[in-house]
Amino acid sequence: MISRFLSGVRGTILSPRNSSPLSKFRDFYCYTSQAASSLQQACEPFPYSEDEYAYVDWDNLGFGLMPTDYMYVMKCSENDRYKEGKISRYGNIELSPSAGVLNYGQGLFEGLKAYRKESGGLLLFRPDQNAMRMKFGAERMCMPAPSVDQFIDAVKQITVANKRWVPPPGKGSLYIRPLLMGSGPILGLAPAPEYMFLIYASPVRNYFKEGSAPLNLYVDDEYDRASRGGAGGVKTITNYAPVLKAIMSAKGRGFSDVLYLDSMNKKYLEEVSSCNIFLVKDKVISTPATNGTILSGVTRKSIIEIARDLGYQVEERAIPVEELMYADEVFCTGTAVVVAPVGSITYKDKKVEFRTDAEALSRKLYNTLVGIQMGVIEDKFGWTVEIE
Incomplete structure (x- = not known):
């Protein structure tokens, strides 16, 4: 599925020096992981910079939140399976005040990184391990989890969408944060009736303020x-x-x-x-x-x-x-x-x-x-x- 996704956008976002037809660009950001019919859903075209890199001082990059362009969202109801997800502009999400994650802490997160090779290509490191760990954690927290394939597919999509935020080789990495949360409203202590799988990303370098110092x-x-x-x-x-x-x-x-x-x-x-x-x-x-x-x-x-x-x-x-x-x-x-x-x-x-x-x-x-x-x-x- 990801190969089909990449082939559809290779002449646009993956080749920043080429012009990007608005129709293809719009299709990309309306993309879901379901059948082709879901590509027809309405969405507003997003502004897009064709710069190879975002305007970042890569030499002084730390480990703080630097919002990138896009995030990924996929939902499912209780006792159901995750069926579709989409890329959208990075921004706030809407939750009920009685969402399970807000009231009872029914939530998980993962962390993995994307690296830029000298050739310009992008590498992920063991995303299957993060996917399996999330499934294990979701069982403990009584939540449905995306399949391993869905998880990896979503991580690939968010990485490609935010490619210009992946630091140059040796300057850091794109930190990718998948979240799984009970987003549905619940008052009594019980699993939420709806769940959200969300991924955002941020370029990072050293976690500790000491940098590489002991x-x-x-x-x-x-x-x-x-x-x-x-x-x-x-x-x-x-x-x-x-x-x-x-x-x-x-x-x-x-x-x-x-x-x-x-x-x-x-x-x-x-x-x-x-x-x-x-x-x-x-x-x-x-x-x-x-x-x-x-x-x-x-x-x-x-x-x-x-x-x-x-x-x-x-x-x-x-x-x-x-x-x-x-x-x-x-x-x-x-x-x-x-x-x-x-x-x-x-x-x-x-x-x-x-x-x-x-x-x-x-x-x-x-x-x-x-x-x-x-x-x-x-x-x-x-x-x-x-x-x-």
Whole structure:
């Protein structure tokens, strides 16, 4: 289906130097993932810039919201399937005050990136993993989810539509944010009667204000990120606001982020607010096992596979906080942070420092992962998806 979609617009949005007939352009933005008859729905033609790149200071790009031109929306009713979706101008959405997502937090989100190759083509990194994770989370949150094919198709569409916002090679990436929410009105505590799948995008670079500089983390033994039997293992929106107080407190004292311990024993490492954590000792890499309270990160999974391919032993297990005192290296992984070296961790007023020089393993893993994502290193794992 995406090939049919691309062929219909290849002479317009994919070739910014060519003029774009308004009729074809209008068809593109009225496009849905259903039969050709749905292309006839009425919609207003949108203004369009034929510039190859948006007017952005790419050298000073950070990790903040920079609204792009278009978003994708698809809806379905309770006990139904998602049947059609469309590209529309980026803008506010209308929700009932009693929407399930607003009243009971019935919502999920994902995060993935699109990269621009030196040739100008666009690459996605493992979108199938995000699609499957959303389906897993949707089951936990009692929501219907798009199929894997629908998810990937929608991600491809939003990437093509916002192509001019994909940074030049080496200048960042287009961060793609799929949302799944209970959009229908509900008063009593129950699943919403209608659901919305929405994707928007923003060009980004470094997640932390330190850029690529090592992070300094604080181990918080007061606040919990997740508990057994909860939803810590899925990417629900309800996991994130509760950690804001801990993050703001830590940043107010000069730390980059917070590392949380398990809620039951306050003894074992869990994860950082927005990323997974790894410890390195000699040739052994350890990371907390995903046992229901820790998010199974796509970057986490990829780094484990890369490290094993490079000959390292990787252990997924319960890690006592005391092991931080003896680690050679510590690093974080996530879609937003990629692979971020940790320079120090403070626990109970004791600060421990770790290796972060150019020969550190985290640098090697980062270079390998980003090289695959940008298409400059052979993707022998079959992870990347080329759009054009």
